[in-house]
Amino acid sequence: MSPPSRRLQTKPVITCLKTFLISYSLIFWVTGVILLAVGVWGKVSLETYFSLSDNESSTNAPYVLIGTGATIVIFGLFGCFATCRGSPWMLKLYAMFLTLVFLAELVAGVSGFIFRHEIKAKLDVAYNHAVQNYNSTDSSSIAVDAIQRTLHCCGVTNYTDWGETKYFKEKGIPTSCCKDSNNCTPEILKNITKAQTEVFTTGCFALMTDVMEANLGIIAGISFGIAFFQLIGIFLSCCLSRYITNNQYEMV
Numbered sequence: 649m650s651p652p653s654r655r656l657q658t659k660p661v662i663t664c665l666k667t668f669l670i671s672y673s674l675i676f677w678v679t680g681v682i683l684l685a686v687g688v689w690g691k692v693s694l695e696t697y698f699s700l701s702d703n704e705s706s707t708n709a710p711y712v713l714i715g716t717g718a719t720i721v722i723f724g725l726f727g728c729f730a731t732c733r734g735s736p737w738m739l740k741l742y743a744m745f746l747t748l749v750f751l752a753e754l755v756a757g758v759s760g761f762i763f764r765h766e767i768k769a770k771l772d773v774a775y776n777h778a779v780q781n782y783n784s785t786d787s788s789s790i791a792v793d794a795i796q797r798t799l800h801c802c803g804v805t806n807y808t809d810w811g812e813t814k815y816f817k818e819k820g821i822p823t824s825c826c827k828d829s830n831n832c833t834p835e836i837l838k839n840i841t842k843a844q845t846e847v848f849t850t851g852c853f854a855l856m857t858d859v860m861e862a863n864l865g866i867i868a869g870i871s872f873g874i875a876f877f878q879l880i881g882i883f884l885s886c887c888l889s890r891y892i893t894n895n896q897y898e899m900v
Contacts, residue, residue: 662895665888666731672881673727679874680720686870687713690863713871720749720874727881736889743885746878753875768857775853776804782815784822792852793824799859800827801852809851811840821847 690713723745730738778788796802802825803809810821820837823829825847836842 659895662734662888662891665884665891666734669731669881669884669888670728672884673724673731676727676878676881677721677724679877680717680722680724682717682870683713683720683874684717686866687711687715687717716749716753723749727885730885731888734888734892736893739885739889739892743882743889746881746885750875750878750882753871771857771860772804772853775856779804779809780813782813782822784815793822795852795856796822796824796848799852799855800848801825801850801855802848803851804853805851807843807847807849807851808840 691711723742726738726745727742730742774788775792778792782789782792784790784793802821807821807825810816810825815822816838820834820839821843823832823837825843826832826837827846827848831846832843836846
């Protein structure tokens with residue numbers, strides 16, 4: 649059995665670590681809520697662009713953030729409970745979870761950065777396909793209209809891309825390209841030269857990728873920040889678990 653003075657020195661350290669870890673767990677819980685909100689925001693803000701792709705994995709990408717955020721919310725509460733109980737095995741389990749989430753977020757972030765050019769290339773193919781097969785009624789056509797209205801653009805590289813489509817031969821350039829729909833008559837929309845003054849002439853692809861990269865950059869930045877923040881929790885959990893275990897051993 650160790651001297652009482654040594655145990656008295658250990659208890660304030662344990663109390664201090666518990667205070668820090670509870671505070672951390674509450675902040676960690678908040679970051680889970682933020683990650684959950686970012687996932688929902690990403691799903692809503694990028695849904696139009698994802699709907700152009702036939703690749704289901706791309707449309708499900710925001711759900712990864714939503715799922716991770718929800719899991720962090722649950723384990724943030726578990727961290728508070730484990731700290732209050734002062735259970736070494738619970739604290740070790742909490743540290744293990746934080747490590748797994750840290751590695752998962754790190755791998756996901758690095759993979760997204762490495763394959764960003766591949767994502768851009770797939771989006772280029774998908775948008776070209778959507779323009780060439782535009783009919784104004786299916787989901788990809790609706791997405792094209794939404795992009796053209798929102799970004800004030802027309803076509804892939806410029807408005808003349810519509811001249812090569814089947815839709816142009818039947819109805820002309822889509823009205824979603826118009827600066828003012830009141831000035832876009834069927835006669836003007838069916839004439840590439842006359843339409844130049846009445847429609848947006850800038851292509852959509854460059855603008856679209858800029859918007860996507862900006863939004864994905866925000867998502868990646870928040871994800872990386874939360875991932876490295878978890879290192880603090882791993883350190884505190886391991887330290888507290890060790891001190892509690894040593895304190896229990898000293899009392900024997």
